[in-house]
Amino acid sequence: MVTKKLKKKEVELGFIQIPSKDRQHLFAESTLPLETKLNGFPAKVDKHARLWCREYLKSKFPVNTEVNLIRNEAGFQVMPKTATQETETNTNEQTIVTPPESESEPVLTSSDVSGLNETWHKIIQGDCLRYLNSEAIGDVHLTFFDPPYLQGKAYRFFDDNQSDGKYWDWVKSIIKGVYNVTADGGAIYFMHREKNAERVLRILRKAGWNFQNLIIWRKMTSAVPIETRFSKQYQIIVYAIKGEKPRVFNKLRIDPPPLPWHKWQHEEGVFLTDVWDDIRELTSGYFAGEEALRDKEGNRLHIQQTPVALLLRIILSSTLPGDVVLDPTAGTGTALVVAKQLARSSIGIEIDPLYIELIKKRLTNIRVADDVSRHFEYYKFTSNLKQIWPLEKPDLKQQKLL
Numbered sequence: 001m002v003t004k005k006l007k008k009k010e011v012e013l014g015f016i017q018i019p020s021k022d023r024q025h026l027f028a029e030s031t032l033p034l035e036t037k038l039n040g041f042p043a044k045v046d047k048h049a050r051l052w053c054r055e056y057l058k059s060k061f062p063v064n065t066e067v068n069l070i071r072n073e074a075g076f077q078v079m080p081k082t083a084t085q086e087t088e089t090n091t092n093e094q095t096i097v098t099p100p101e102s103e104s105e106p107v108l109t110s111s112d113v114s115g116l117n118e119t120w121h122k123i124i125q126g127d128c129l130r131y132l133n134s135e136a137i138g139d140v141h142l143t144f145f146d147p148p149y150l151q152g153k154a155y156r157f158f159d160d161n162q163s164d165g166k167y168w169d170w171v172k173s174i175i176k177g178v179y180n181v182t183a184d185g186g187a188i189y190f191m192h193r194e195k196n197a198e199r200v201l202r203i204l205r206k207a208g209w210n211f212q213n214l215i216i217w218r219k220m221t222s223a224v225p226i227e228t229r230f231s232k233q234y235q236i237i238v239y240a241i242k243g244e245k246p247r248v249f250n251k252l253r254i255d256p257p258p259l260p261w262h263k264w265q266h267e268e269g270v271f272l273t274d275v276w277d278d279i280r281e282l283t284s285g286y287f288a289g290e291e292a293l294r295d296k297e298g299n300r301l302h303i304q305q306t307p308v309a310l311l312l313r314i315i316l317s318s319t320l321p322g323d324v325v326l327d328p329t330a331g332t333g334t335a336l337v338v339a340k341q342l343a344r345s346s347i348g349i350e351i352d353p354l355y356i357e358l359i360k361k362r363l364t365n366i367r368v369a370d371d372v373s374r375h376f377e378y379y380k381f382t383s384n385l386k387q388i389w390p391l392e393k394p395d396l397k398q399q400k401l402l
Ligand SMILES: C[S@@+](CC[C@H](N)C(=O)[O-])C[C@H]1O[C@@H](n2cnc3c(N)ncnc32)[C@H](O)[C@@H]1O
Pocket: 126, 127, 128, 129, 146, 147, 148, 149, 155, 157, 158, 302, 304, 305, 306, 307, 328, 329, 330, 331, 332, 333, 334, 335, 349, 350, 351, 352, 355
């Protein structure tokens, strides 16, 4: 990865001058000039090692912005340096440019994970609203919806500083769109910040969803201190269904260690409740561990990657093998990675072409850190576990992603 500060000329004209010290590393196997892509847009590197992409770069970042530049099979990807620092929020106004959507049909990977069901995985690059209102998607059994939270984070193709009104209208359209493509009795798990609980519940109800649970995900991280109120330590996940009855609800039993005031370990585990305090968020530093996707320098590739353990629980609770799982804002594709291992089919839509590449790689070679089978013991007291969790060791590879 190359990090550099953008000069006035670069911003005004729409290019990035690659520093001489980084040329060998970036262009070792290519001769210049070179036709390429930058964040999905057509770009060119000239013989002076200037990466030109007026369409994307011109006036995109303020002068003196520090940017990170990487090269992979999709071409070059540039992002402001803060985008890889998860604790910082970006309160600057952003101009968001929509990337060109893939011309081709969505990628369809066929695989037979368990031998029980033929499953497939569609990875679609583009705006989820466009696809939710098309023929590409239908008969979905479960949706996991984890949008950007309007927190001023530095997404490349989403304005996380937009007005409240615009943002919630966007959310409403997606929730309605998901409802329309969901089979009767199908489920949605909509994750958001606790302060937005009221809004999330209202939007779901107005779109026709039937409320089932307000799940508190206590993320095993330190609380965010606030002076005038109690400090915050959880996130909400609202579980709702289409129609009166869920078509599937598997009552999971877990096997947590006994609490200090319990006399004995529960011999047959305990039923899962609506408070989830046993799944750790992938936060900064060592807590994020191996599971967080990183580039060669160790920088996080996605600031909001969801833990596989969370998706495992959701998919096990509300689907059966062979069902279809949808993630309309798929990010790194955690929902698809778990669906694949559980022999469910999946559809992931993501607007950022860089993340699409990550999802493809993550699905093709399931990494050791993404392996869900290590959680099997924890759920061993669930009465129908073998039926809902076809156990087959995936072909695990601990691979670097970029
Ligand atoms: C909170 S992240 C999802 C993280 C994901 N759960 C994971 O495990 O990596 C939200 C994602 O929505 C994507 N996004 C924003 N606008 C979108 C749109 N209109 N259509 C599809 N994806 C979008 C962002 O690029 C971002 O990756």
